[in-house]
Amino acid sequence: MAGHMETMEYEDGLKILEELTTNAHQIQERVLEDILKRNAGTEYLRGFLNGQADKQLFKRNVPIVTYEDLKPYIDRIANGEPSDILLADPITQFFLSTGTSGGQPKLIPSTAESFEQRMLEPTLEDLVMKKHFDGLDKGKTMCLFFVKPEIETPSGLMAKFFTTSYFQSNSFKNGSAKICTSPIDTILCLDNKQSMYCQLLIGLLQRDDVVRIESIFASVFARSIKFLIDYWKDLCSNIRTGCLSDWITDPGCKNAVSLILTGPNPELADSIEHICDHKSWEGIIKKLWPNAKHISSIITGSMSQYISLLESYCGGIPLVSPLYASSEATFGINLKPLSKPFDVSYTFLSNMAYFEFLPVNKASREKAQELQFNNTVSEKASIEMTKENGNVEPVDLTNVKIGQCYEVVVTTMAGLYRYKVGDILKATGFYNNTPQFQFVERQNVVLSIDLDKTSEADLLKAITNAKLFLDPLGFVLTLCSSYTDTSSTPGRYVLFWELRMKESNDFPKLDPRIMEQCCSIVEKSFDFTYKSLRKSNIIAPLQIRMVKHGTFDALMDFYVSKGASINQYKTPSCIESEEAIKILNAGVIGKFFSPKTSF
């Protein structure tokens, strides 16, 4: 399919999109039939289907699982057993997911065919953008793309991040890469710092040609702009003299830059210097890349913490969250790129996998917890209520109900059967016959003391409320993370915050009263259980630890040094690693508690 992709005409792409969304039900049925026909005889599925490729039997007998259930099979394959214990087609590579299992990265199987199939998404995404933004084919994309080293499994199969595999693929090299400012060697350079420097340098050299800017996740984009703030003088000096900095030693990067940085360009250096030599970085993107029509970067879910920072850099250039995907599968694309960040929905692509949706009743789950807390129902009754919610049947893609939240379950061409990805989505509408979903949360409880379980979504909501309070005061909360501090009793939740002034990049003068109020706003935003436990002093007052600029960069460096991919890196909303907490603590310059009578 990718063969067509490189040359796919705009009209053909639109036809595919219409077909996928209009005939979603039929396509989903075909996808499942195909998966079962091929794989019913595998050791895994045989146990449930007796070798029969029967869709009804599949729905009755195959259990809904998590990674832990499939791990024994995946580990056997990684250790040298043939792939066909789990899937009929040979596994060609594993993808490393950012999720971990017992401290190890998850290995997600991929086949040649399943990988090729996923190459359709960038093409469809591109055509949606072209539909909404004029002139995209008249210029280049400044990309900020990075790769990570691969790991070899004992069986000799390679494990890498999906994005690394994509950037190494012919589909990318012969497709999107051709319109990127970054030469492929700068993207494929394993030293992320040299790679980032060279990609920014070339993006600046070709600033007038740049019609869009792209990174996979908003965190990478934010990181790149910070890097620009730190290195703009060096970048300008390189442009002025026509000589690349000595510390760029990677031969691929050096060679690629030498083809573009062909001589001194003091005029360009002057104009960039004129733009950057200011206290304020407000609107920097618009000033440096005036022809950019949009910035493409995932900004939903845990990335939403970067929205205000990026908006301040963008200077009005729209921020577009283009897709929703994971190592396991590509799920959907954003057909309304101009939606506001908090309104983004993704339309599922019906040919990518077989999708099922487990209804999640958040409200009644919370109600059960609340009743249990008040002892108004017996513990047993409460568990029954929760179980009832846990026993619901999944629905097919085209049968979801608008307004309902679901946990997404995938069956892929590459050995995942009724696999819970761990994401909660809310159905928001339909395009043709295909539902669109808002990303709600990664189904994980991030902070927990006693009976309280605060989810990532609840934490982000509370932080958004504090941001709203800070905004009129001229403060921007740029980065944050948290952890449960149980070093003393009772334990408390601790938030690490990095703040800056709106109008300049300066560190703000901290008024303890304002900070205490922030603590209080966060606590007030938490749910009933939290507040009850706080009132009865089972949870100690929440603490905000202000960190100096650069602390979160050190945190990212730490995770990247531990093997995280810079492309797929997301500042964790909550941290468990003691080493990581130490890094954040080393940057602390102020600690503030919520007042005793917070609510």
Ligand code: AMP
């Ligand atoms: P990984 O497998 O490491 O690429 O991580 C995939 C996970 O990233 C997904 O399961 C989601 O939790 C998150 N993710 C990916 N795309 C989006 C998106 N558009 N919005 C919010 N979260 C996303």
